[in-house]
Amino acid sequence: MPHLAIESWQRRAAARGDPWPEEAPLALATPGPHGPVIHAANRAALAAGARLRARVTDIRAICPDLRVTDAEPAGDAALLSRLAFWARRWGPYSAPDGDDGIVLDTTGAAHLFGGEAGMLADIQTRLALAGHAARLALAPTRGAAWAMARLGPERAICSGAPLPALAPLPVAGLRLSDETLLLLRRLGLKTIGDLAAIPRLSLMRRFARMIPADNPLLRLDQALGHLAEPLDAPEPEPEFLAEARLAEPVMDPTDWLPGLIGDLCARMAAADRGCRRLCLSVFRVDGERRDIRAAMAAPSREAGHLLRLFDGKLERLDPGYGFDLIRLSAEAVEPLAQAQPGLDGSRAEALELARLVDRLTARFGAHALSRPEPQESHVPERAETPAPPLATRPAPPPRPDRPLRLLTPPEEIRVLYAIPEGPPAQFIWRRQTLRVARHAGPERIAPEWWRDRPGTRLRDYFRVEDPSGLRLWIYREGLVHDGRGGAPRWFLHGIFA
Known part of the structure; x- marks a missing residue:
């Protein structure tokens, strides 16, 4: 981006209400060994004879109308750093390259944009829309x-x-x-x-x-390519950070954690923000670093709740010879407005459920918890798949005509029923003979011809209840003389709560 410094200065000037016309020569100067030198110039100044790294006094002799102002290298570097992280939409690793460039590793990503030419065209178009020539x-x-x-x-x-x-x-x-x-x-x-x-x-x-x-x-x-040149891609600085620098090394960060969490939550509350992840980093005196992370199902900034997520985790830290720096950073920050509690002081049920998931995940691990995620299928065992509890997609509401527990695989049962398509009257399941006191159905579910094998039979589902109140979900697979097999078979698929 050869004109990044000029584009950045013009954007700041426009924000101040003092835009500079493109046809007027403009140059940005930085201190040099023999006076100010040209750091950047717009197209009008370059056409008038301005040269980069030339002395301002020499260029003014060529172009008397040249306006010279101080460059802002720190602001330009900050803008370039933000653009480098923004450019990661085209590849996982990127970094600023010098004062006006970005290096981007796009290995294996070009096909997502229609090829290499299509990716370069997309990069140039998006940068142009952002006001940067490249x-x-x-x-x-x-x-x-x-x-x-x-x-x-x-x-x-x-x-x-x-x-x-x-x-x-x-x-x-x-x-x-x-x-x-x-x-x-x-x-x-x-x-x-x-x-x-x-x-x-x-x-x-x-x-x-x-x-x-x-x-x-x-x-x-x-x-x-005869010598490796790895790309050092830095990670963005966290938006909210709290740290404690200790005069002497300590072995346990427990006493400092409540203060760090309180400080971090106060900063997020001032900006109406909440986080989905916390990272606690301790820096040992031998140069090693240890990280502990806690994740939330919903954005939060309540200090008491966040503190509980670290229960039992600090004991796993290896302090070595001690650590003298404790840092707590908020990751995955999202907008979070102030919530109004109910008149009785109660909170929303969804928030309480999210906090319960957070505590269970912190205690047992995310691998031990799952929730149903809806899928585009009307076959019961395909309609939902297990998903991590911290996923951002909301869980589907339970259907009253579906059991909370499905058997995998469905268990075959022997049923006494009126032929050809009558409801079940009695059946044997796990060596028990159960009589049907009440039933509802059938609910017919046809096979998915685009996914199932040829010959797959339809299902007729019944909700049945025995005299003791046990409610089950059973289905008949196939019909008499349907041309897809012998006599229909019966299966128990679910148990109602």
Whole structure:
């Protein structure tokens, strides 16, 4: 993004009510060794002769109408950091690259946008809608993408070996210092292809004492993929954070946890926010870090409830020789307005259920709890699947004509009934003979022809009750002379509460 600093300044100027016209030359300056130098310039200033890193006094002699104002590198860096995290919609890892670039790992993600060309078009379109012009490149290595984005065509794609695409580019594409570039030009090495064609032994003697970040041979190997260059993708800073710095190492953070939670909840309450996850981090004196997380089914900022979620977890911490820093951060923050309790002081049932799920999850683990999640099927065993209790999708309301407990698989029973399609009168289940006192049904459920095997028979469900009050859900599979098998079979599928 070659014009990021100017775009950021113009946006801040527009917010202050002092917009600057595009046709008027504008430059941002930073301190230099011999006076202010040009840090960024708009298109009008560049067309008038302004050059980056040139002295402001020299450029003003060429362009007397040039307006010069101080650059804001800290604000530009903050904007670039936010854009880097925003760009993770195209890949899981991203990071700022210099003062005006973003490096993004899109491995395995291009097909989600219709291919590599479609992904680059989507990136450029979204950045343009956000008010940022960008030059894009996609390559197998980070170094090749850096060179092609800054010195290649506007939207460059290199799907194969990087050398053919990098060979015509100048050696400045290897991310070298001005001194090294001057030395390469004096040696007659103007392009990356010229450098790659020289025998390495003769160049190694000249560049062996250079630092790795300014060694042209190492940079060339990184660009060609012969040397690994991992991407260090930072995580965003938590929006709400509370920490305690201790003068002496301690072995147990229990005494400091209530104060940290109270401080964190007060900050979230001031911003009308709540969190779904808490992360307690303790930093040991030997440099190690230990994290403990607690998750919530619904956003919360009630200190007492959040404190209970850490019961029994702090004992699992290995303090080593002690820790001197305790940090509590709120993750997955969401808007949470103030709730009005009832006239009797009661709270909503949904909130109480969410807190119960939180306590059970904290005690037994999320793997031990599940809730039904609705599916698009009218076959009972397919209509719901187990889902984690902390999922954001709400659980379906229970149906009064469906039992809370289904048997998996349904158990076959022997039934006495009026042929061909009469209701059950008596049946044997688990060596018990049960007489039907009352029944309701049938409810006919046809097979799903797009999922079931050919020959699958329909079901007639009955809700039955015996003289003792036991209510069961049974079904008849198939009909007499339906052409899909022999005599109908009966199964017990569920038990009502």
